[in-house]
Amino acid sequence: MRSASSVPISIVAELANNMQAIEQINRLRPQAALVMLNGDLPKSLQMVERLRQENPETAVICSSEETSSDVILQSFRSGATEFLRQPLTETEINEVFAKIEQARLRSTEESQQGRVIAVYSSKGGCGTTFVTANLAVALSRLSRSHATIVDLNLQAGDQPTYLGIENTPYTIYDVVRNFDRLDDTLLNSYLTSRGKLLSLLAAPTEVGRDEDVRPEHVTQIITMLRAQPGYVLIDPQHTLSENTIAALDLADDLVLLLTLDIPSIRSAKRALDIFRRLGYEKSRIKVVLNRYTKSPEFEIGQIEKVLEHSIDAVLSNDYKAAISSINMGEPLVQSKTQSRLQAEFTKLASKLADIQVEEDARPVSRTSWFPFARK
Numbered sequence: 199m200r201s202a203s204s205v206p207i208s209i210v211a212e213l214a215n216n217m218q219a220i221e222q223i224n225r226l227r228p229q230a231a232l233v234m235l236n237g238d239l240p241k242s243l244q245m246v247e248r249l250r251q252e253n254p255e256t257a258v259i260c261s262s263e264e265t266s267s268d269v270i271l272q273s274f275r276s277g278a279t280e281f282l283r284q285p286l287t288e289t290e291i292n293e294v295f296a297k298i299e300q301a302r303l304r305s306t307e308e309s310q311q312g313r314v315i316a317v318y319s320s321k322g323g324c325g326t327t328f329v330t331a332n333l334a335v336a337l338s339r340l341s342r343s344h345a346t347i348v349d350l351n352l353q354a355g356d357q358p359t360y361l362g363i364e365n366t367p368y369t370i371y372d373v374v375r376n377f378d379r380l381d382d383t384l385l386n387s388y389l390t391s392r393g394k395l396l397s398l399l400a401a402p403t404e405v406g407r408d409e410d411v412r413p414e415h416v417t418q419i420i421t422m423l424r425a426q427p428g429y430v431l432i433d434p435q436h437t438l439s440e441n442t443i444a445a446l447d448l449a450d451d452l453v454l455l456l457t458l459d460i461p462s463i464r465s466a467k468r469a470l471d472i473f474r475r476l477g478y479e480k481s482r483i484k485v486v487l488n489r490y491t492k493s494p495e496f497e498i499g500q501i502e503k504v505l506e507h508s509i510d511a512v513l514s515n516d517y518k519a520a521i522s523s524i525n526m527g528e529p530l531v532q533s534k535t536q537s538r539l540q541a542e543f544t545k546l547a548s549k550l551a552d553i554q555v556e557e558d559a560r561p562v563s564r565t566s567w568f569p570f571a572r573k
């Protein structure tokens with residue numbers, strides 16, 4: 199099989215039964231699985247259906263000695279990507295794997311677009327800036343790609359402090375000032391780098407320079423940043439101003455933060471109402487409970503009922519760790535301080551990036567593997 203294909207293949211598993219196949223494919227997330235349909239046909243096709251549902255990125259090649267059009271049709275109806283007749287021939291193997299590889303390359307190209315994540319809370323002090331900074335670091339480490347933070351707190355941007363950036367030579371004010379001639383190179387030159395994988399578009403540092411920033415600028419900046427691979431994280435203002443809405447409109451994921459107190463729960467509910475009126479799909483919104491400590495007064499289930507939305511993640515309250523990371527200007531997820539928050543940020547990042555992590559929070563690599571499932 200390996201020698202027949204001109205596309206390099208590595209076989210990561212050969213599996214004897216359906217249960218094993220499902221279990222291992224869910225774990226390994228290979229690029230393709232070859233299913234031999236030589237036993238119980240309905241059961242095998244059920245497995246193909248389940249495999250495709252649970253692992254849409256894994257191509258399933260069915261192969262059978264019985265090659266009636268009925269078997270081929272049923273395979274495709276169950277979700278098979280390709281069908282190989284037995285005995286397998288070199289030409290057909292070659293063709294099938296080349297097609298699958300081409301499809302992968304196409305989808306990788308499409309995914310070269312960046313993903314925009316806005317972290318929003320309608321009340322100050324819920325941790326928007328802290329969470330944005332830490333999520334940016336967690337996402338870039340996990341996906342080994344670039345993350346850019348856009349600080350839209352135009353009157354008092356805290357991101358440089360939280361990230362330990364002493365000096366921001368350029369800010370969003372420079373972007374707006376040169377808007378007429380803005381291109382990727384110019385926009386990138388206004389970002390302040392923090393290490394290789396993180397950069398910041400800082401808020402203006404001088405009073406009065408925020409007023410010129412208009413929603414069309416915000417839209418253009420985010421659109422241009424998203425055209426580059428990686429993540430764009432937005433730290434918007436708490437008021438739902440035109441600029442904030444322009445940013446939230448473009449977010450692929452909108453993380454709504456709240457803390458465990460009545461005013462915060464109320465304002466999160468109001469924000470969710472406004473999002474509904476703005477036509478934001480529910481699936482885009484991730485509600486995250488920050489500064490969480492177990493309390494008899496508030497049960498998560500009750501809060502979910504009030505909000506009419508699931509709590510998608512919880513970040514523990516660890517004031518000492520949070521404040522010392524801010525004071526040191528080192529995001530907690532990369533500092534040596536031990537805190538539950540580090541694993542929680544990684545978990546949230548892994549959900550947002552759709553990258554599985556092992557228990558010890560190391561990403562599971564998703565290289566192009568071809569394991570073969572045999573019935």
Ligand SMILES: Nc1ncnc2c1ncn2[C@@H]1O[C@H](COP(=O)(O)OP(=O)(O)O)[C@@H](O)[C@H]1O
Nearest residue numbers: 322323324325326327328489514515516517520
């Ligand atoms: N999970 C947490 N545990 C403890 N303290 C936190 C946590 N998240 C944020 N904080 C603290 O809350 C304060 C406000 O955070 P900040 O990010 O500035 O809020 P916002 O940007 O929403 O106004 C900071 O002092 C920060 O240390």
Ligand SMILES: [Mg+2]
Nearest residue numbers: 326327351356
């Ligand atoms: Mg803030």
